């Protein structure tokens with residue numbers, strides 16, 4: 001079997017065009033969705049991420065603010081910036097780029113964002129909403145993975161989904177979203193003893209670990225759908241995922257590439273959440 005690609009760039013283009021159309025009509029009514037991105041320090045990867053996020057905002061017609069703050073910023077000063085943005089009516093979404101420098105407690109900062117502006121979906125109020133099935137913002141990366149499954153018309157009901165990774169931003173919310181769609185979900189992590197045994201039973205595998213070749217062809221059931229969240233570098237410095245793409249694409253029915261898979265979908269879902277936040281203030 002040669003797997004079909006789930007193209008995150010193409011799906012993103014379609015969804016971003018929808019966001020742009022809705023934004024245009026909101027702007028005609030005097031409302032421009034606005035996102036504020038706070039970057040503390042000069043981490044090179046973070047700089048690229050925030051640039052991409054701000055550019056994506058501009059492309060769909062949002063108002064966006066990028067605040068570059070010094071690496072030695074105190075936690076109190078960052079909390080004060082967040083508090084000001086919580087009250088800024090031009091801003092519907094606030095994103096604090098992680099990781100933060102060691103003097104700042106990231107969780108305290110996330111909890112200081114007004115939940116209705118927490119478009120990353122990391123605040124406990126939004127995590128709790130996902131857990132209990134209430135409305136709220138879903139974390140962008142797993143939400144993007146769900147959109148990818150939706151784009152191929154995949155019905156999760158009764159399927160076995162295996163999520164590799166249990167972080168608060170990817171693995172755990174991913175598992176909850178799959179559960180909400182009636183999949184039977186197994187969560188694996190670094191202490192899982194029999195990973196291959198479990199992935200071989202899976203109709204859907206989501207790999208969110210951050211290590212190359214966590215999922216190889218011998219670990220995948222023929223016809224399974226494989227979503228690769230991982231972002232790693234190979235020996236040549238090229239971006240690659242957690243999945244052995246060449247091998248697994250011979251076994252799976254659908255697979256997401258890296259790059260061009262989950263990555264662009266993450267930013268797209270940030271736009272979707274920010275738009276939803278702006279629409280909420282309007283309704």
Ligand code: NAP
Nearest residue numbers: 141165166167170189190208209210229230231262263266
């Ligand atoms: P993380 O917080 O480091 O979590 C990694 C998870 O993988 C942990 O739960 C860990 O288990 C588990 N793990 C580690 N080694 C394992 C192994 N050998 N077998 C099974 N599980 C193992 O990472 P994250 O933030 O969730 O991100 C995961 C990956 O996704 C990274 O490569 C990251 O760069 C990427 N990512 C991509 C996007 C995107 O937009 N494409 C967005 C976010 C993250 P323990 O809990 O037991 O330690």
